[in-house]
Amino acid sequence: MGDVDGSLDALGARLMERVDELADAMADRIRAGVALYRTDMVPAAELRRACLENLTLVFGAIGHTEPTESRPSREHGRRRARDGVPLTAMMEAYRVGARFVWEQVAQAAAAEAVPTGVALRAATRMWLAQDVYTHDMAEGYRDEATAQLVDREQERSALVQALLDGELADSNLWEAADLLRLPSRGPYVVIAARAATVGRRALPHAERRLSALGIPSAWRLQHGVELGLAALTAAAPVDKLVDALSDMPAAGVGVSTPYARLQDTAAALRLARIALNSTLPDQRVSVFGRDPLATAAATAPDVLEQVADQVLASLAKIPAADRASLLDTFGTWLDAGGSSADAAARLFVHPNTVRHRLRRLQERTGRSLTHPRDVAELTMAYEVDRRRTTD
Secondary structure (H helix, E strand, C coil), X not given: CHHHHHHHHHHHHHHHHCHHHHHHHHHHHHHHHCHHHHCCCCCHHHXXXXXXXXXXXXXXXXXXXXXXXXXXXXXXXXXXXXXXXXXXXXXXXXXXHHHHHHHHXXXXXXXXXXXXXXXXXXXXXXXXXXXXXXXXXXXXXXXHHHHHXXXXXXXXXXXXXXXXXXXXXXXXXXXXXXXXXXXXXXXXXXXXXECCCXXXXXXXXXHHHHHCCCCCEEEEEECCEEEEEEECCCCCCHHHHHHHHHCCCCCEEEECCCECCHXXXXXXXXXXXXXXXXCECCECEEECCCCHHHHHHHHCHHHHHHHXXXXXXXXXXXXXXXXXXXXXXXXXXXXXXXXXXXXXXXXXXXXXXXXXXXXXXXXXXXXXCCCHHHHHXXXXXXXXXXXXXXX
């Protein structure tokens, strides 16, 4: 074993004597084999230094110094990620370099007449060292790429917040749209989605899923709600957006009316929040203005709850089940266009049952279903009441 170790030490030392010369040759080989390394993205001095670090690590390993990590390689990976060099190009350069190193080890072993067993041991150590070098490079690259991604997402998130708050000057809006990868002109919509759990995204992967539909978007997570800014097109109108949002797991989603200018984003956010407050379990996505009564019911809940309580005050004197039956029948009658027969079919009861319940509602509230103003008051009270009871 001593003879083998001595031979390995000698082989490693011979190669180390030529390390500067071989670093130059290795850099030339990589530039010749990988086109990107012939550009300014990887400076010649940087490449030469990385080659010298690689050869020093490998030749040291052959000389019985087995590495467990390579900090220079990790830093090299970080630098290349910062420079924007694709990882695929780096891996190709490492493959070219590894072939070069093996050639030099094989030639040195032949020139020194190293026994076959020693040459195999040297090859094993060389490839193990090369594996450490390559692994740490890739780890460093991924660490830097991840940090850059987090930084970009934080910057984009802050920019979305600035738009939502109306804090960007008009002169900065074009740059904001470019950084958010949004068109410089609308129509846009603001999306407000209620999260089931505080601190968790309400619409996971929404940006990617909407992008696949031709709808670019940018997002900001806040306390209990996730806010988004999306750009619509003729091929991807608001209905397509609503369909996509309906398939995503959120406790409720509100969408503003479309608007043309980014500087109107803050105003659109208020509409999206109102639409969010008007959603119900059976209608998880609401677009502002599509259901005016529902929107109105959600606009000033404190005031309108008092109005609803006045309109429906007499119903508090009957059992809760009866109260719910009267209001459910009234709501179904509204959805049926005022047809008792259609409402009965939806409720699976006889039309006379519907008429009886509606008469009781009129008697209790003192409002007639033949008077438009009375119907409007009852409808508003019903919308407010059902949102309160489903919260």
